[in-house]
Each structure stands twice: as C-alpha cells, then as structure tokens.
Amino acid sequence: MTATPDILCIxxxxxxxxxxxxxxMRAGMDVPGRITRLPGGVAANIAMTLARIGLKPAVLTAIGRDAEGEDLIAASQARGMITEYAHRPEGLPTDRYMAVEGANGLIAAVADAHTLEACGAAILAPLADGRLGSAARPWAGPVAVDGNLTVALLSEIAGSPLFAAADLRLAPASPGKAERLRVLLGHPGATFYLNREEAGKIAGVAVRTAAEGAEAVRALGAARVLVTDGAGACADGSAEGVIVAVPPPVTVRRVTGAGDTFMAAHLVAERSGAGRRLALEHALAAAADYISGDVGT
Known part of the structure; x- marks a missing residue:
C-alpha cells in the first residue's frame, strides 16, 4: 500500500x-570529466531532498511509457518518491535535461520538458478525482510547483479551488522560465524561491542584490519571496520586512539542483517550527552541503 504523501511536488x-x-570552462572547450545520469527535474530534486530527511513526497508529473520512463519510475521510487500519481501518457517520450558544468559553474544546459508541457492539466487529475483531493475538499498541505509547467497551467493553478487551501512553494526552474510565475503573484498562499536573475526577470528591472530582488517582486503583489545570489547574501522578503543571511563558503563541485535543495530544506525547516532567520540559515547550509558534496549521489 502506498504511503500517504506529506507534500506534493508538481x-x-x-x-x-x-x-x-x-x-x-568556456564555450567550445573539450575536456575530460565525468558524465552522470540521475533522476532530476525541479520537482524531483525537491522530492529527493524531502525524502532524504524522512518525508513522503508524491510527484505529479508526466513520465513516458518508454524504457527510459520505466527506468525513471524505478529510480525515483528507490530515492523515496511516491510515483503512483504520475501521469503516464502513451506515445510520448520521457523528458530529459542535459547540462555541462565546470569549476566555474554551469556552462550551458538544455531542458526538454515537452512531454510535461503537452500533458497540461492531466497531471493534476489526482487533486480533483478524490485520490488526493477535490474541489470540495482541496489538498491542504504544502505543494511545490515548478516553472516547467506552461503559463496556461500555472494560470489554472492560480485560480483553481483545488489549490485554495494549499501552501504553495514556487520555483521557476530557470531564468528563462521565471516570467511564467507572474500569474501567481497575487496568490495569498504562495512563496517564491528565486535567484537574483530570476527576480529581475519577474520584476522587469535590474536588481543588484538579493534584497533588492525580494523587494521588487514583493512590490508586484507576492506574499513572500526568497532570493539567492550564489555566494552572495540571500534575502527573505515578506510583510514583516526583508532579512538577509550569507551562505557559508564552499568548494563548488556541482550546481544543478542546488536551488531545489535550498527550497526543500527551507520548507522542511519551517514545517518543523523554525523562525524566518533560522529557516533561511538552515536552507543555506543545506545548499552549501549539496554544492560541495559527492557528485555521484
């Protein structure tokens, strides 16, 4: 029997x-290194972090019925994700992400999330048909939502009674997709997790610091905004004001998934009763551990 999830990752x-x-590295270089294939994607990265600390995350997503999809389901379950609510379309391939990283960070990446985009609202069916909730009795726990969803689906989430009671935690997936989240700026239960560039994209202005980014997005109607800035100070902006904290210095061994780890650790800290500053510091420490950790995990 599948465990009841603590949190949904969409x-x-x-x-x-x-x-x-x-x-x-720089563009055009050809150097020796390591190539890994691991379960990923924003929702998966958040779910895996939550599972490592003992929670039971369920993923609402689209995974193909091809061989890669079957492998991904098995690998995801092995890492603690509840996958039974995932939409499994016929005739569509499992999505993939490809990136190149050097000692100076991310060099380039391509995200192929076409199957997720094509399936649209079908991935939300368990929230409407009684398996995880319904319009009359909506899911009332935390929900992590990522910007790989289409603007149309994010707009539906923004006004849907299925999310009226949810604690929404939003991650844009990449600066190029950050503007998709604008449709959720007015949602009273939404917390945005952005980097400085993403905050600038949403606000439509250049921001020099994380604190400026948090204030700019708050000014557009966001209830709460957390903004990271690499090794620079991170900011948490809410109706109570803006607080900042500086991440610990680390040796960078990987970067893909660091922001998702930050978000998951912050959510868990708050779920455990931590105040704003303690939760922020806990999330920064978790992201630092991830960035400096074993690249094969």
Whole structure:
C-alpha cells in the first residue's frame, strides 16, 4: 500500500544527464570529466531532498511509457518518491535535461520538458478525482510547483479551488522560465524561491542584490519571496520586512539542483517550527552541503 504523501511536488521529473569537469570552462572547450545520469527535474530534486530527511513526497508529473520512463519510475521510487500519481501518457517520450558544468559553474544546459508541457492539466487529475483531493475538499498541505509547467497551467493553478487551501512553494526552474510565475503573484498562499536573475526577470528591472530582488517582486503583489545570489547574501522578503543571511563558503563541485535543495530544506525547516532567520540559515547550509558534496549521489 502506498504511503500517504506529506507534500506534493508538481512539475518536472526527468533524466538529468550532466557532464562535469574539474577545471574552469568556456564555450567550445573539450575536456575530460565525468558524465552522470540521475533522476532530476525541479520537482524531483525537491522530492529527493524531502525524502532524504524522512518525508513522503508524491510527484505529479508526466513520465513516458518508454524504457527510459520505466527506468525513471524505478529510480525515483528507490530515492523515496511516491510515483503512483504520475501521469503516464502513451506515445510520448520521457523528458530529459542535459547540462555541462565546470569549476566555474554551469556552462550551458538544455531542458526538454515537452512531454510535461503537452500533458497540461492531466497531471493534476489526482487533486480533483478524490485520490488526493477535490474541489470540495482541496489538498491542504504544502505543494511545490515548478516553472516547467506552461503559463496556461500555472494560470489554472492560480485560480483553481483545488489549490485554495494549499501552501504553495514556487520555483521557476530557470531564468528563462521565471516570467511564467507572474500569474501567481497575487496568490495569498504562495512563496517564491528565486535567484537574483530570476527576480529581475519577474520584476522587469535590474536588481543588484538579493534584497533588492525580494523587494521588487514583493512590490508586484507576492506574499513572500526568497532570493539567492550564489555566494552572495540571500534575502527573505515578506510583510514583516526583508532579512538577509550569507551562505557559508564552499568548494563548488556541482550546481544543478542546488536551488531545489535550498527550497526543500527551507520548507522542511519551517514545517518543523523554525523562525524566518533560522529557516533561511538552515536552507543555506543545506545548499552549501549539496554544492560541495559527492557528485555521484
């Protein structure tokens, strides 16, 4: 029997194919390194972090019925994800993400989330048909939503009674998709997790610091905004004001998934009763551990 989930992670669950080299890189370089294939995608990265600390996350996503999809289901379950609510379309391939990272960070990446985008609202069916909730009795727990969803589906989520009682935690997936989240700016239960560039994209202005980014997005109607800035200070902006904290210095061994780890750790800290500052510091420490950790996990 499947365990009852503690949290829902809605969005991308795909294969991450990451090439990493221990040297600084630039466009056109060909260097030795390591290539890994692991379950990834924003929703999956958040879910895996939650599972590692003992929670039971369920993913609402689209995973193909091809061989890669079957492998991904098995690998996801092995890492603690509840996958029985995932939509499994016929005739569509399992999504993939490919990135190249060097000692100087992410060099380039391509995200192929076309199957997730094509399936649209079908991935939300368990929230409407009684398996996880309904319009009359909506899911009342935390929900992590990522920006790999289409603007149309994010707009539906923004006004849907299925999410009226949810604690929404929003991650844009990439700066290029950050503007998709604008449709959720007015949702009273939404918390945005952004990097400085993403905050600028949503606000439509250049921001020099995380605190400026948090204030700019708050000014557009967001109830709460957390903004990271790499090794720089991170900010948490809400109706109570803006607080900042500086991440611990680390040696960078990987970057893909760091923001998702930050978000998951912050959510868990708050769920455990931590105040704003303690939750922020806990999330920064967890992201630092991830960035400096074993690239094969």
């Amino acid at each position: 969005g991308s669950v795909m294969w991450d194919i990451i090439g990493r080299a221990p040297v600084e």
